Amino acid sequence: MDGARDALRRASRIAVLTGAGISAESGIPTFRGPGGIWRTYKAENLATPEAFARNPELVWEWYDWRRSVIAGVEPNAGHKALAELERKMESKAREFTLITQNVDGLHTRAGSRKVLKVHGEIWTLRCTECGREREDTSPRLKQVPPLCECGAMERPGVVWFGEGLPPKVWMCAQKAAIESDILLVVGTSAVVHPVAGLAAAAKSRGAVVVEVNVAETPVTAGADYSLRGPAGALLPELFA
Numbered sequence: 001m002d003g004a005r006d007a008l009r010r011a012s013r014i015a016v017l018t019g020a021g022i023s024a025e026s027g028i029p030t031f032r033g034p035g036g037i038w039r040t041y042k043a044e045n046l047a048t049p050e051a052f053a054r055n056p057e058l059v060w061e062w063y064d065w066r067r068s069v070i071a072g073v074e075p076n077a078g079h080k081a082l083a084e085l086e087r088k089m090e091s092k093a094r095e096f097t098l099i100t101q102n103v104d105g106l107h108t109r110a111g112s113r114k115v116l117k118v119h120g121e122i123w124t125l126r127c128t129e130c131g132r133e134r135e136d137t138s139p140r141l142k143q144v145p146p147l148c149e150c151g152a153m154e155r156p157g158v159v160w161f162g163e164g165l166p167p168k169v170w171m172c173a174q175k176a177a178i179e180s181d182i183l184l185v186v187g188t189s190a191v192v193h194p195v196a197g198l199a200a201a202a203k204s205r206g207a208v209v210v211e212v213n214v215a216e217t218p219v220t221a222g223a224d225y226s227l228r229g230p231a232g233a234l235l236p237e238l239f240a
Contacts, residue, residue, distance in 0.1 A: 021187025078231030124157025
């Protein structure tokens, strides 16, 4: 850990990529691995445009349940450590970018300000007709499915399987990763592309890649430092 800590202290540009593992420490179920959501539910029934077109009520009932689960948890020490690192970097006029695959909004609640949400956010609702977006952070929606002011049905503001990432957000994420001195990869299974390719892209441009995860991933073999354990325990120590 000492080598990774020293590299972080020297870095002028840090990018961080987080996945479901960091939020699992707050009590949010992951999608893969033991007990993962996709072992219970089929993605094609709940998280695709086709599923929504086929049965929007079912999809919205599931997302409404997920909203209630997320609303009942709090950001953990890992989320808070990243927010504190951002503040330290900014106080020294250094660059910091947090890229997250998570849609739960816990990084924002922990105090992170510069967050690129490449898979969207569950608290965002988007009209299926006019495209208007709005935020609703209530644990349970008053109406399911919810309706836009124009009268059309709204959908969750998340990226479903088979959909592209938001272009501007993804462009900024790629730029932050490949221009970083260090890319910190935290709690991601590193199997969902194109986001899974950020570590290799950053390393090819000379970045130091530091992984924090409870298990080995496809990133592990190419990482300069791979730290095994929960983010909530390791990140505060790493940034000390």
